[in-house]
Amino acid sequence: MTLPHLLQVAFALISIGLFGLLARRHVIAVLLSIELMFNGVNLAILSVAWAYGGEPRGAVLVLFGIAITVAEVAVGLALFLLARRVRGTVVLDDLSTLSG
Amino acid sequence: MMQWALLAIGAPFTAFALIGAFPWIRRTGKGAAGLSIAAISLSLVSALFLLTRYLQHPEPQTLSYVFAPFSTVSPITFGILVDGLAVAMLVVVTVVAWVVQVYSLGYMSEESPSSLGRYYAYHSLFVTSMIGLVLSHNLLQTYVFWELVGACSYLLIGFWFYKPEAARAALKAFWVTRLGDVGFAIGVVLLWAAAGTFTFEGLFSAVEHGTLGGQLLTLGVLGLFVGAMGKSAQFPLHIWLPDAMEGPTPVSALIHAATMVAAGVFLMIRIHPLLAATPEVAFWVLQIGAFTAFLAATMALVERDVKRILAFSTISQLGYMMAAAGAGAHVAAFFHLFTHAFFKALLFLAAGSLIHAMHTNDIFRMGNLWKHMRWTGLYFLVGGLALSGVPPTAGFFSKDEILVGVWQTGEPLAIFFLFATVFLTAFYMFRAFFVVFFGDREAEGHPHESPGVMVGPMGILAILALVAGFFGHGLEGLLSHTLGVSEAAGETAHVPGSLPWIGSLLGLAGIALAYLGYQARTLDTRAVYTRFHPVATVLERRYFVDDLFLALYRYVYNLLSDFLGWFDRYVVDGVVNFLTWGTWQVARAVRTVQSGQVQDTLYAVVLGFLFLAYLAMRF
Numbered sequence: 001m002t003l004p005h006l007l008q009v010a011f012a013l014i015s016i017g018l019f020g021l022l023a024r025r026h027v028i029a030v031l032l033s034i035e036l037m038f039n040g041v042n043l044a045i046l047s048v049a050w051a052y053g054g055e056p057r058g059a060v061l062v063l064f065g066i067a068i069t070v071a072e073v074a075v076g077l078a079l080f081l082l083a084r085r086v087r088g089t090v091v092l093d094d095l096s097t098l099s100g
Numbered sequence: 101m102m103q104w105a106l107l108a109i110g111a112p113f114t115a116f117a118l119i120g121a122f123p124w125i126r127r128t129g130k131g132a133a134g135l136s137i138a139a140i141s142l143s144l145v146s147a148l149f150l151l152t153r154y155l156q157h158p159e160p161q162t163l164s165y166v167f168a169p170f171s172t173v174s175p176i177t178f179g180i181l182v183d184g185l186a187v188a189m190l191v192v193v194t195v196v197a198w199v200v201q202v203y204s205l206g207y208m209s210e211e212s213p214s215s216l217g218r219y220y221a222y223h224s225l226f227v228t229s230m231i232g233l234v235l236s237h238n239l240l241q242t243y244v245f246w247e248l249v250g251a252c253s254y255l256l257i258g259f260w261f262y263k264p265e266a267a268r269a270a271l272k273a274f275w276v277t278r279l280g281d282v283g284f285a286i287g288v289v290l291l292w293a294a295a296g297t298f299t300f301e302g303l304f305s306a307v308e309h310g311t312l313g314g315q316l317l318t319l320g321v322l323g324l325f326v327g328a329m330g331k332s333a334q335f336p337l338h339i340w341l342p343d344a345m346e347g348p349t350p351v352s353a354l355i356h357a358a359t360m361v362a363a364g365v366f367l368m369i370r371i372h373p374l375l376a377a378t379p380e381v382a383f384w385v386l387q388i389g390a391f392t393a394f395l396a397a398t399m400a401l402v403e404r405d406v407k408r409i410l411a412f413s414t415i416s417q418l419g420y421m422m423a424a425a426g427a428g429a430h431v432a433a434f435f436h437l438f439t440h441a442f443f444k445a446l447l448f449l450a451a452g453s454l455i456h457a458m459h460t461n462d463i464f465r466m467g468n469l470w471k472h473m474r475w476t477g478l479y480f481l482v483g484g485l486a487l488s489g490v491p492p493t494a495g496f497f498s499k500d501e502i503l504v505g506v507w508q509t510g511e512p513l514a515i516f517f518l519f520a521t522v523f524l525t526a527f528y529m530f531r532a533f534f535v536v537f538f539g540d541r542e543a544e545g546h547p548h549e550s551p552g553v554m555v556g557p558m559g560i561l562a563i564l565a566l567v568a569g570f571f572g573h574g575l576e577g578l579l580s581h582t583l584g585v586s587e588a589a590g591e592t593a594h595v596p597g598s599l600p601w602i603g604s605l606l607g608l609a610g611i612a613l614a615y616l617g618y619q620a621r622t623l624d625t626r627a628v629y630t631r632f633h634p635v636a637t638v639l640e641r642r643y644f645v646d647d648l649f650l651a652l653y654r655y656v657y658n659l660l661s662d663f664l665g666w667f668d669r670y671v672v673d674g675v676v677n678f679l680t681w682g683t684w685q686v687a688r689a690v691r692t693v694q695s696g697q698v699q700d701t702l703y704a705v706v707l708g709f710l711f712l713a714y715l716a717m718r719f
Contacts, residue, residue: 018706022699092698099696 006047013040027080027090031073038069101153102163104146105180108190109231111146112197114223119217125622126221129213130205130342131157134419136220137201140227144194147187154187155578162237162301173296181237181300184578189234189366193440195564196358197227199557203449204350205552207456219259219348226252230359231300234366236296239288239324242370246284246331246363250277253360257347257495269346276340287323290316291374306371313377321378324371325385332364332418333391333651339646341415342399345461349452353405356414357445362437365418367433376428383425386506390514393419395643397524401531402629402639405461409532413446413487414522420502423514429505431579435572436502437716439486439494447483449558453550454536463535470537470545475555477537479562484533486565488526488607491600496607497569500600507599524601526610703714 014034020033049058071089084090119132126132164179201223208216229248236242251274258270292298294316295306306312311380329336333341341361354410355361368375368385373384393416400412417440424433453476458466470477486495499522504516549555617623629636641647 022702022706095698096696098698099694 003051005048006050007044010040010044010047013037013043015040025091025093027083027092029078031076031091035069035073038065042066101150101161102180104150104153105163105182105190105235108143108150108194109180109235110229111139111142112136112224112231113228116221116228119221119224123214126217127147127214128224129211129216132203132217132220133201136224137198137205139224140194140198140201143227143231144198147190147194149176149408150182150187151191154182154184158184158578160184164237164299174302176197176240176298177238178241179237180236184580185366185369185521186234188434188575188578189362190231190440192362192438193227193230193234193358195559196441196445197223197230197354199445199561200350200354200357200449203353203452203554203557204348207350207452208348209551219256222252222255222259223354224279225257226354226359230363233363237300239291239300240298242367243284243288246327246367247281248703249360249363250281250331252272253277253344253355254440256351256355257344259347259351263346265343266346269340269343272339273344276332276337280327280337283323283325283330284327285323287320287325287327288324290320293319300370302529303371307377312598316373318378319381321371321374321381322384324367324374325381325497328367328422329388330362330364331367332361332422333392334364334388334419334422335395336645338392338396338415338647339642342408342411342642343404345411349407349448349455352411353445353448353452354612356410356448357441361414361418362441365421365425365433365437368422369430371398372425372428372430375425382426382428383511386509386511386514387426388643389422390418390506390511390517392416393417393423393521394517394524397421397521397528399639399642400528401524402636403528404464406454406463406466406532406536407448407461409463410444410447410451413447413525413529416525417444417487420499420518420521423518424502424505427502427505427509427511427514429502429508431576432498432501432505434579435575436498438571438575439498439565439568442561442568443483443486443493443495446479446558446561446565447487449561450480450483453554453558455481456545456550456554466536466547467539468537473537473549475549475558479558480533480537482562482565484529487529488611489522489603490526490607490611491604492566492569494565494568496600496604497572500603501601503599519602519606523606523610526607527614530611530614531618534614538619621651629658 017033017035017037017040020036021030024030024033024058042065045062047064049055052058080090085094088094089095115136115138118135125135160181160183160675162179162181164177167173167178168176170176190421194337201220204219204223208219211219226249229245229252233242233245233249236245254270254274257273258267260266261270291303295303295312297303297306303312307317330337344355347355375385396412396415396419400409400416403409403412417436421433421436421440424436453473454466454469455461457469457473457476460466482493486493489495489499503515503518503522506518509515613623617625617628638644
């Protein structure tokens with residue numbers, strides 16, 4: 001298992017997440033896809049840190065990232081709840097008030 | 101000395117401001133009249149005081165405030181110039197205005213109090229404007245007061261605005277004089293552009309030193325003359341003046357004698373060094389003046405309205421003054437302005453007295469009034485004699501000076517016009533006199549002499565109309581500092597000594613013809629009228645000049661306006677509309693990109709990122 005293998009897995013995670021982000025219509029699924037992309041990014045950071053001799057700063061960065069992401073997900077869920085209450089839907093296709 | 105000048109202009113202005121600002125003063129009517137008359141009395145006293153002071157110390161004085169300072173050109177100043185010309189004119193204006201305002205108390209007695217208050221407010225503003233114009237020491241200030249004079253004449257001609265003819269006449273007067281004022285404005289700007297100053301002093305010295313000259317000077321002076329043509333009713337801008345008779349008669353007296361129409365001639369005299377430097381313009385001033393004098397006199401021959409006869413005579417006499425100004429005889433021009441102010445105001449006030457008694461303007465509906473209105477008749481006779489230039493009345497001296505001045509130019513056409521006009525003037529004035537005061541007709545109704553408040557002031561003017569001619573030498577001395585009389589003195593040798601005799605004989609011949617035609621009836625005027633019916637028609641229609649203006653308005657001005665309207669609607673607006681339409685279309689095409697779908701936006705972000713990443717890897 002070398003750095004390229006790990007980065008390929010990370011790339012795959014990001015790509016799958018991106019696909020979900022762009023293709024899924026339900027906000028929960030979109031949120032999950034973003035989490036998936038985030039995991040890919042974390043994996044890439046950790047892989048590089050590992051490849052450079054177990055650099056601890058990589059792990060620190062990823063831990064901070066996870067903590068912040070959890071907080072963001074909480075905010076995101078709260079937003080979706082509000083959107084559901086105000087607009088009656090959380091399907092992205094129906095949330096198109098910015099249409100030109 | 102300056103405080104007297106400021107008082108002369110400040111007093112009537114204060115009266116105007118008080119009457120204008122406080123409706124309760126206006127509604128008192130007589131109170132407002134008293135206030136206005138008190139103010140003009142103060143002006144008159146200060147004018148007379150200025151005159152005596154100036155006669156003792158004939159030194160022109162200037163008082164000026166910087167109005168608009170500039171870093172590159174000389175500042176624009178507002179101020180007062182007291183010199184011989186201004187002082188003499190100031191006396192004329194205040195004397196006539198005083199007489200007219202007192203007379204109006206009687207003439208306007210049937211007006212409601214608030215209307216009378218309004219009348220006196222306008223009068224005060226009118227006098228203020230005219231005094232401001234007379235005392236002005238620069239062209240810009242002259243222009244401001246010039247326009248104020250025009251606005252006041254509009255207000256007073258249209259004083260009975262509920263009469264449609266009066267409202268129309270007021271508009272006509274305003275528009276026609278405005279037409280000339282466009283020329284004035286252009287002239288002022290041109291002269292300023294050429295000399296960099298508005299002050300008369302600066303302009304005159306620039307001409308003297310040769311820094312101002314050439315085409316710009318000619319065009320500038322021509323512009324000023326066009327302005328003077330409008331104000332002083334010179335052909336072809338004379339058409340407003342006969343219609344201006346719709347106003348109250350004392351207003352006509354004021355306009356014709358001292359304020360409105362005198363402004364144009366006054367301006368020409370004021371700028372005489374500029375006129376002297378532009379002989380081309382001076383030539384046209386002479387020709388147009390002489391032609392106007394003749395033209396207006398012929399139109400008066402067939403007029404039936406007593407006020408309009410006087411209106412035509414005013415145009416005619418203004419023509420004389422203009423011709424004199426153009427001929428370089430500035431002193432003569434001012435002298436005639438001076439004497440004319442008195443006898444024309446007198447004639448108008450006498451006509452007003454007639455109208456007040458008879459309630460008609462038509463001379464053929466009056467008749468045999470001499471026994472009923474002895475004083476009015478006497479004053480009319482004095483005014484008529486002065487206007488006809490019969491010695492030793494005032495008109496004889498001033499008209500003689502003008503004839504001498506124009507004779508020296510040697511322009512045959514102008515000389516012919518002016519001499520012929522002497523005859524015509526005497527004829528139409530005495531035609532009116534004989535028809536109104538004698539003749540075989542009895543006047544309708546019960547004519548009665550006007551009250552003392554009207555007859556009294558006319559007496560002052562009558563005396564002045566008789567003796568003002570003897571002020572000629574004094575006036576010459578007064579003006580010598582401002583106008584310089586040397587050029588006339590040297591050339592009198594060319595003038596035949598019989599000239600005054602010819603002038604007065606022509607006048608007497610006119611009177612005699614009028615006597616034969618309208619009093620003794622040895623001449624059948626009706627037969628002459630029928631015989632020359634086409635000519636009479638042309639005269640009655642006033643040479644179709646009004647119709648010409650109407651046609652110009654209808655077929656030239658309106659067509660031009662239509663074209664400009666079309667241009668504005670389809671070309672100017674078209675460009676703007678096309679631009680908005682194009683923007684709208686582009687926006688419509690582009691806005692579809694914004695679907696509002698957050699994932700579509702994300703696609704764009706991803707694609708953009710990939711494109712940037714591709715670029716980053718490529719370079």
